[in-house]
Amino acid sequence: MSENGERNVPGKGLLDGLAVTLKTLTRRSTTQQYPDVQPDLPPRSRGVIALSEENCTVCMLCARECPDWCIYIDSHKEEVVVPGAARARQRNVLDKFDIDFSLCMYCGICIEVCPFDALHWTPEFEYAETDVLSLLHDKDRLGEWMRTVPPPPVHDVLGEPSKEEATAARKAAGPGAATAAKTARPGGVRTRPPATAPPAVPPPPAAEPAPETDK
């Protein structure tokens, strides 16, 4: 539509405006009756961050990557005596894991960066407080959110297999087949139906000698 063509009819803009409002009047309104009716949120909504405490190894990646430094972590080391081992092992124990949701900007970098799936998005969003200090959720409060984490979405049928599956398949095929499997992967994946995906059977630990004990 050219501008000149529209200007030739005087008052057309005025009538168009009236038509728009009248048309909107006949349509159903898009208002959501929120407190009465809960919103139907998609499962991957970014409502609040949940912490699975037992998965956390206190690697501090999340705290360091957080753009506004709203994750506070404190920990201590504990000695674990493993029977039969030469010396006691050390283990990190989480003392404090706080997320300050008054600072959090819901970028999700901490969740992306966590190597052990200790942090999860959940669609829960009703945790407003009258006091801004109460928005600091400690690890117990963050752990409670774990109940609301939706199950992960099903794997895309046409997508690449997950890293874990691919690694397991490579290892099952033996050390020599590693490069062959890697190069053959893209073609092989598409033709393979998902039901017969490579069985994720991890090889027994004894068959995988560590370099130190080898010598």
Added chain:
Amino acid sequence: MPLWLDLLIRVAAVMAGFLVLPLVIGQAEHKVMAHMQGRVGPMYAGAFHGWAQLVADGVKFVQKEDITPRDADRAVFQLAPIVALFPYLVVILTIPLGPGLVAQSLDIGLFLVLAVLGIGVVAVLMSAWSSANKYSLLGGVRGAAQLLGYELPLVLAAASVAMAAGTLSLPGIVEAWQPWWLIWQAPAALVFFIAGLAEIRRPPFDMPIADSELVFGYMTEYTGLRFAFFLLAEYVGIVVIAALTTVLFLGGWHGPFEETFGWLWTLLKIGALSFVIIWLRVTYPRLREDQLQRLCWLVLVPVSLAQLVLTVAVKSLL
């Protein structure tokens, strides 16, 4: 029927209409405006689709503190809302609903109506000047310029239909009305309606209020019940302008079964025109001051003068 009872019934009926019709139109405005913007409007007050919203608003306004600014001219400041509201009450007194169904039939009804409507500008100036507030004053001066300007096309358009009917009595005009007047008097009807919108300062002619630039214009300093009076005056203004346009140009009670259902026809026409007033408010942005004056002096006044000539020509030919 004794005179005092007759008077009492008439006054009570006018007061009922004066209080109920604006509420109905105010509620309709809430809902229509909301749905035209894809919202639902008030939903909680009164449980069913927020029908009691305006009642709740009224209760709220009564509870508010009635503040008079320290530097304000107290007497004038407190009188202004009444002066804004009262003329409309007088106008409603003269509007005929059906054949013989009018609170006070006057031979010079139209003259009285136009004269009384002109008092609105006094209320605007009173509230603006006495508030001792620069936003109020700016709003009031804008309002005065607008109201004085639009008075002219309003009166000229009304004069055209009065000439056509050959009477100044409002019931007389309705009785003389013929359906083909819809075409003959169409320009006058449009001019009257638009000028009427400007007279009651409804958007898109809400330059004197202009909340994005003047806080709330001449109403800035008002609180509580006095503010509610100004708001009520706005809604009564819608009723009055819709009713006057109905009576003068749309044939009032004329319609099928007009002997029994004449009053219903009048009310229906008033309702339809009120809907159009709300519709225009939702659709159009506010006119700038120069656009406002340009529309008045370069469009409405010439059109209404031409309509007068046309009316005279047709009248003398018949």
